[in-house]
Amino acid sequence: MQPSRDMKRLVEIMSALRAPDTGCPWDLEQSFDTIIPYTIEETFEVVDAIERRDPDDLKEELGDLLLQVVYYSQLAAEAGLFDFEDVVEGITRKMIRRHPHVFGDADARNARSAKGQWERIKAEEKRERAEARAARLRAELDGTAERSEWSGRNEAATSLLDTVPGALPALTLARKLQEKAATVGFDWTTPEPIIAKLREETAEFEAASTGQERSDELGDLLFTLVNLGRRYEIDPDSALRGTVAKFRDRFRLMEVAADSQSLRLADLPLDELEALWVRAKRSSQPEAESIIG
Template identity: 40%
Template sequence: MYLAPTPSPILHALQELIDVVAHLRDPAQGCPWDLAQTPESLTPYVIEEAYEVVDAIRQNDVEAIAEELGDLLLQVVLQSQIAQEAQQFTLGDVATGITNKLIRRHPHVFADGEADTPEAVRQQWDAIKAEEQGETNSTLLSKKLGRYARTLPPLMAGLKIGEKASASGLDWPNISGAWEKFYEELAEFQEALLKGDVNQQQSELGDLLFAVINLARWCHLHPVTALQDSYGRFIRRLEVIEGAIAQPLEQYSLEELDNFWQQAKAQLRQTDPNA
């Protein structure tokens, strides 16, 4: 006697989510907010939810990680539901596409390829990806870098562009060149500020930030992580100050606030030297 396999609890949960999202998008009984959404209107939420996943992981908060991954999954399902309504693709197409991609780009696992180190795997992945995208040795570097500038957050794009340019020979022979470029861009930014041309100031500020990113690359430091850590230190010190004062910040003089700041730094360093 044939017994049908018991449905997987995971697949059941996913189907329930898919059904709920479809109901929210039902023209007759759905939610006005969900019905008003488009792929374009939802893009800020995709970015926001992805960053909230990263934050939860950095905090090592297991419950928050699960919750934020759910929020990110919702964006995938909702985008797929909207596309299905427009007869473009379905969530099944999305899942099939990434499954096939994983198989293609892991020939050392699913075929007869060879890659026995993480670096070898990364190089193999990049080579297969370039081939799939029609890139060859003759593909212009500017075309490759343009994709990073369009698709990655600015700081990450700057790091990736610097890495790829360096791999093609567009780099200084040592870190001294990166330092010289930094001071050159700093001077040009200061000069632009004196001239009062906003467009030039914006341009020189961008050059200065790119120079800082390249310095970070030479020092094997990640600019995104460094900036996030800096934000965290600033906020922790502010929390200490606000917990110790009796009045709003704006009621203290700059000198008093500076004293509070130095005290907060000293207090935090007793428990965390990096604070």
């Protein structure tokens, strides 16, 4: 089998890897649940390649992420649920439907609020999916359809917050839960009370006396910080990743400075490490002097 730019070739390769008698032993052992960690890892590797502005790595990581979609689709096809073509058809239908201002008639294209259309159409789709799930459940209950592990573990949300996927990264999950609660008015309208709450949570963290209490209070602190960022339209995950990137760069400058003096960071006392950090921080600013010089 030869590589190809045709998407069908990737589907064929995945099918061959899962062939019962001739496929790859490792791939044959995998399931929806076992490849979840790889999907998460590949997603973050795409983000990393973008942040590093590395086009070669980005191309490769996008391929790895695309493979995850094909993998799940192959597993679904084997279970009689859907196949890759169904996935493609579904997303193309969704994009066309959600962009009437692009693909619709003249009136739709002249509409002022594309976002308003998007939210309205999303609500319609959500209602349609709920109706389809309810119909499937009725069929299973009256015996006209067989119930399986894919019948759904939560056919209908019992809480407004149940509509937010719990497997999201913690900072994103916190933000989305707060946004959902805000739709019913449970939200601060100005940053001042959030800042006051932040001071309160900081004091409670300082007063905590056990490991569990500190863990709980730290969680409250982070949750409040997410709320503050949301008030200023700052994505907490992006903000933290930006700080992590700065920390990486400045720490590398510390390593380079120490190496230029034939020193090892591990051998230096804290005050000298802090001095290197200050110099690294200054040198990372525009027109700053070199940390090495």
